[in-house]
Ligand code: HEC
């Protein structure tokens with residue numbers, strides 16, 4: 022009896038040991054590397070600090086890592102916290118400080134952190150650090166970025182460790198996540214596409230990590246491939262991040278210029294300003310070059326559409342009718358549209374219009390942009406219907422769309438100034 026008991030204990034012990042060994046092997050950084058093979062190395066050239074700064078800006082490094090309360094993006098002492106379902110992350114110090122920051126890293130260690138999620142002295146990095154996107158960056162860009170960060174002032178002071186729930190508090194376990202979800206692939210030039218598209222893809226998929234915010238995540242915290250860019254709940258638990266795929270529930274009706282302008286001025290095609298986290302993103306995209314913004318826009322326009330209405334937004338109108346959205350149905354995502362859509366009375370006051378129409382309208386005020394569907398508009402709007410001149414759509418009450426004749430403004434051929442006669446509010 023006693024021997025049988027000790028035998029089964031031995032077996033359980035052995036299984037536990039094998040399990041532990043397997044866990045240690047699977048979660049080891051070297052296992053991932055072995056399975057994913059080597060990547061490009063930086064060439065022998067001198068680091069280009071100007072390019073390093075561009076990567077720094079595109080990568081929003083300071084948004085997460087800048088010293089809290091200093092208002093200076095060159096001080097990377099960290100301290101900002103990120104509240105997620107897994108617990109609270111504290112952004113580490115990545116200044117050039119040799120002990121408290123990353124001043125003691127070699128360039129190889131930096132590249133490993135950015136591509137493999139392996140932090141010297143700490144081990145596996147949590148994917149709250151968006152290395153699933155940064156892994157696409159070339160070694161030369163990472164070398165330049167590292168040199169730029171090293172050229173910024175050292176900031177003393179370590180940030181306290183993250184405050185995560187069990188089992189997420191076990192850093193080692195992140196190795197399993199990495200095996201499952203980090204593919205380690207570079208982004209080789211796609212020769213069937215233009216140089217502009219390739220540049221746009223490199224920025225959007227790499228340093229600018231747009232997909233990290235603009236996608237839903239599964240229970241494992243990974244982005245399902247088929248739903249990339251289709252928006253989702255904010256991981257911080259507040260609000261919804263919009264769909265930016267090329268569907269009418271996304272930004273299918275924005276032109277390349279609309280997107281580039283949004284990334285520069287933070288104003289969407291109907292004049293509404295970017296809010297929430299996107300405001301911080303635009304502070305950075307506004308400082309990239311116009312050609313980089315256009316390249317990102319061209320790439321975004323080439324993405325497949327994913328039908329995923331933003332939280333609270335209605336399904337797209339597939340009928341031939343022009344319909345007015347009831348105020349309660351109107352876009353309730355994080356954008357300002359939601360707050361403006363309070364009630365029909367408010368809509369009247371605020372001079373706001375929501376129209377969903379199967380007929381493409383020109384969205385840009387000067388009528389030069391590509392056609393798209395008008396999903397919302399502010400104030401009196403005159404739009405050029407695809408066929409048959411200009412028309413004015415205006416909301417009166419909760420469901421009515423009044424149309425009136427518009428006059429083309431002389432010379433320009435566009436549909437402004439708007440409608441004559443102006444319909445008057447009921
Ligand atoms: C969305 C927020 C976010 C952004 C943007 C971000 N990081 Fe981080 N970063 C983190 C978090 C969170 C960690 C901690 C990860 C961990 O502890 O496993 C981290 C860790 C790091 C580390 C490891 C430092 C250490 O000692 O733990 C480096 C290096 C780093 N980031 C560099 C960068 C660079 C360079 C950029 C810009 C290209 C950047 N990060 C952008 C969130 C961010």
Ligand code: HEC
Nearest residue numbers: 229230231234262263265294295296297298299302355356
């Ligand atoms: C830190 C998270 C985050 C990142 C990174 C991010 N976005 Fe956004 N984005 C948002 C949020 C939140 C909004 C909603 C803004 C609002 O409420 O006005 C938004 C809105 C947008 C919109 C407007 C969509 C609409 O329907 O109004 C576009 C276009 C957009 N982002 C493009 C991008 C691109 C391109 C990138 C990469 C360069 C990017 N975003 C990176 C969070 C992010």
